[in-house]
């Protein structure tokens with residue numbers, strides 16, 4: 471039972487990120503060090519050594535759970551059965567650390583004993599608390615032995631079964647994104663940072679920091695029992711100012727070669743968070759939404775949140791989380807469901823919007839109805855929704871590893 475809310479305190483959905491096993495603990499440490507506000511962090515591992523990195527006073531806000539009853543704090547030795555037993559043996563400690571969050575983001579390297587074995591158990595415990603559970607399965611690097619990949623495939627399926635929605639972050643793709651020349655540590659940090667942006671986007675969307683927030687019940691409706699999901703991130707960088715930064719960021723997210731976005735064509739729902747500077751204009755945000763709607767079915771429910779942050783200047787970022795994907799439409803091998811792209815574009819900023827309210831609602835109408843003229847080859851400008859807004863020249867999107 472959730473405690474009764476105090477009417478004097480504005481209610482805010484609570485998000486907890488749970489890192490399981492060595493990879494999960496590292497992700498949580500990165501989230502902490504990036505200063506993500508409004509998100510509770512929990513690190514769970516069967517290895518004392520792994521959790522020790524979060525023992526400093528600087529990390530006091532991170533809750534740690536050592537699954538020691540079965541392992542003596544020595545790790546699960548790559549044995550997923552041991553990882554599962556360890557989590558079951560310490561389930562009370564896990565439940566106590568979880569509390570009663572609204573949304574749990576659970577991250578684990580599923581090739582590991584703890585990550586692979588304990589994460590489905592912890593996901594099930596999190597669901598017992600009433601939380602919406604989104605699992606993120608980190609897949610092994612290409613250089614890791616085949617048996618690790620096989621173990622990861624089995625554990626990924628178990629994690630998927632235990633979560634409302636699940637997605638994959640493939641370390642092989644992280645290396646591609648980071649570039650071959652970058653060190654292993656650099657590739658790991660790229661993966662961790664992609665996850666940070668996804669969590670941050672979700673936190674902004676349901677938190678009270680945005681210009682337009684999305685209700686938790688609406689987010690619940692999209693994520694509950696949603697199955698396979700994907701996250702795409704796009705950015706239009708400040709140093710290359712664009713007339714349409716949000717739309718260009720959306721294009722970057724959708725066209726990133728790092729993610730197989732074909733599944734979006736079958737998506738049942740999309741959570742979209744658009745973040746831009748204070749000058750972010752309504753037509754630009756609407757164009758970003760319209761561009762997305764050209765890629766999803768007419769029946770897809772798109773929820774849009776918008777946050778204007780002074781620090782973003784003329785740049786924009788989008789985070790989209792597509793759910794209910796048809797698994798046959800996305801590759802099942804060597805895939806990542808998290809992508810990020812950066813768009814290079816030039817031009818001038820449009821004037822600030824007068825009102826946000828009408829253009830950015832939850833919508834289920836056919837995509838073509840909303841697509842701006844520029845995205846619909848056979849529709850004349852007089853039929854478009856932005857007749858009096860000059861159409862910027864098309865800028866080819868360039869994708870870079872790290873924006």
Ligand SMILES: Nc1nc2c(ncn2[C@@H]2O[C@H](COP(=O)(O)OP(=O)(O)OP(=O)(O)O)[C@@H](O)[C@H]2O)c(=O)[nH]1
Nearest residue numbers: 491492493496546547548579582583584585610661
């Ligand atoms: N992205 C990312 N992946 C990692 C990181 N550390 C490990 N991995 C991946 O996660 C897999 C599992 O490794 P760990 O998380 O260390 O394993 P564990 O869950 O602690 O399992 P045991 O040590 O057997 O208990 C590895 O095979 C790597 O592919 C990290 O810091 N970031």
Ligand SMILES: [Mg+2]
Nearest residue numbers: 491492517545
């Ligand atoms: Mg370990």
